[in-house]
Amino acid sequence: MRKGQLFIISGPSGAGKGTICRELVKESNVMFSVSYTTREPRPGEKEGVEYFFVTKGRFQELIEEEKLLEYALNFENFYGTPKAPVLLAIEEGKDVILDIDIKGALSIKKNYPDGIFIFILPPSMSELRKRITGRGTELPEAIALRMKGVLKEVSYIDKYDYCVVNDQLHEAVSRVKAIMMAEHSRVSADIYKLIETYKEEI
Numbered sequence: 001m002r003k004g005q006l007f008i009i010s011g012p013s014g015a016g017k018g019t020i021c022r023e024l025v026k027e028s029n030v031m032f033s034v035s036y037t038t039r040e041p042r043p044g045e046k047e048g049v050e051y052f053f054v055t056k057g058r059f060q061e062l063i064e065e066e067k068l069l070e071y072a073l074n075f076e077n078f079y080g081t082p083k084a085p086v087l088l089a090i091e092e093g094k095d096v097i098l099d100i101d102i103k104g105a106l107s108i109k110k111n112y113p114d115g116i117f118i119f120i121l122p123p124s125m126s127e128l129r130k131r132i133t134g135r136g137t138e139l140p141e142a143i144a145l146r147m148k149g150v151l152k153e154v155s156y157i158d159k160y161d162y163c164v165v166n167d168q169l170h171e172a173v174s175r176v177k178a179i180m181m182a183e184h185s186r187v188s189a190d191i192y193k194l195i196e197t198y199k200e201e202i
Contacts, residue, residue: 002190004094005183006086006112009176010105011120012150014131016166018050020120021099023173028180030095033086036062039077052082069111072103075145079104095180102156109159116183117160118176123167125150 007030011017025032037051038059047053054062059078062068069087071080081098089096098108108115122128128150132143157163162179166172 002093004090004092004096005180006090006096006098006108006115007176007180007183008098008100008105008108008115008117009120010100010102010117010160011166012122012128012153013146014128015120015122016131016169016172017099017120019169020164020166020173020176021097023169024097024176024180027173028095028177030097030180031085031089033081033096033098035098035100036068036071036080036082037077038079039075070100070104070107072101072107074101074103075142081108102153106156106159116162116179118162118164118179119157119160120172121154121157121163121165123165 009017009021021032024030034048035051036054036059038054038056039051041047041051041053045051056078059071059080062080063071067083068080069083071078079101081100081104086096086098098104100108105117109117122131125147129143129147132146164172164175164179
């Protein structure tokens with residue numbers, strides 16, 4: 001059985017990476033890894049669906065117990081990826097999608113260099129502002145802070161393998177699915193094992 005692959009999806013807040021991940025899980029046989037966070041839930045968010053919401057004390061315990069694949073501090077809150085379920089799913093042949101910020105993605109790159117890194121971009125800054133404002137969950141000061149950080153985030157795009165502009169959601173989802181399919185078609189150790197079985201059938 002072939003191993004699964006780890007797909008890391010990042011991008012500025014409001015670029016739509018979370019929505020893309022949800023669509024991929026609905027349409028594809030992939031596992032979405034739910035992260036831990038110390039921030040408060042937004043309206044409509046559910047425990048274990050968008051995030052596992054924990055205290056800063058509990059998050060520190062997870063770090064000390066080495067139960068996180070990566071973690072990062074972002075806008076005064078911690079975010080981290082559970083290690084055990086992700087690695088187990090990959091060993092069982094399942095693809096795993098991570099929706100994490102740039103700091104977390106760079107940490108993953110060090111700890112799991114075989115991951116495939118995809119950066120999601122908004123079509124424009126004005127559209128990005130519209131999306132963030134449309135949430136109605138953040139104060140103008142927080143929105144301004146996020147907008148200022150966008151160009152810094154985008155400067156890390158050369159650390160990623162692919163880039164998808166999320167203008168029309170269905171097209172962006174199709175592009176990410178195409179990337180995933182292409183990655184599974186790479187010449188790999190699994191392919192060489194398959195070729196070895198050909199010899200046994202001659």
